[in-house]
């Protein structure tokens with residue numbers, strides 16, 4: 001791959017859909033390569049599936065074993081539900097040979113506020129995130145930091161927006177949770193590297209808004225414009241509405 005160009009401080013990489021998982025992996029390895037025991041925040045959803053598949057195909061169990069993985073969010077539904085993020089991690093992350101169990105929210109905990117505090121404290125004790133892998137909601141959310149979330153927000157239980165519940169309904173159906181447990185923007189934006197992934201035409205509008213619109217709580221992903229080390233990996237469809245033009249930043 002050739003060199004990408006840097007915007008303000010955000011590095012934007014645009015690749016064909018077929019190269020998406022590999023490109024995401026390249027940037028994950030670049031950000032964590034020099035770290036002995038990298039602490040990595042992991043997104044769920046459709047977007048990072050190719051990244052986890054690429055990690056598995058890489059077959060480096062010794063390296064994967066060094067990663068200390070943290071979930072960035074969880075649904076406020078039953079923890080043993082097949083659509084819970086813990087089921088996703090079991091099949092996409094923990095199935096990678098060598099991978100450690102993900103440290104994650106327990107939505108069945110009797111006191112969810114205390115549970116959010118517990119995971120946040122474990123993350124702080126680990127030294128914070130070296131890298132966070134992020135998807136972007138069509139409403140601009142990062143993890144379950146929905147529009148309106150402030151940059152200083154901490155791990156907490158939140159009410160999901162209609163947009164997030166609609167996205168969840170495809171899997172959860174009538175059991176769609178109304179809340180989510182999430183790391184706050186403070187913990188997420190505190191990551192030394194933020195790696196945002198987006199693919200598909202349905203994300204083109206929100207990607208353009210996040211990267212080129214005003215930075216603020218109306219679109220939490222727009223806070224990445226202020227991050228000291230943000231890398232955004234897009235496929236050509238998700239990059240299609242960037243004003244600077246996908247062609248100018250394309251690298252494949």
Ligand code: PGA
Pocket residue numbers: 044045046047048135136137138141142143167
């Ligand atoms: P998706 O979800 O990867 O399934 O599109 C992204 C998100 O809502 O953060």
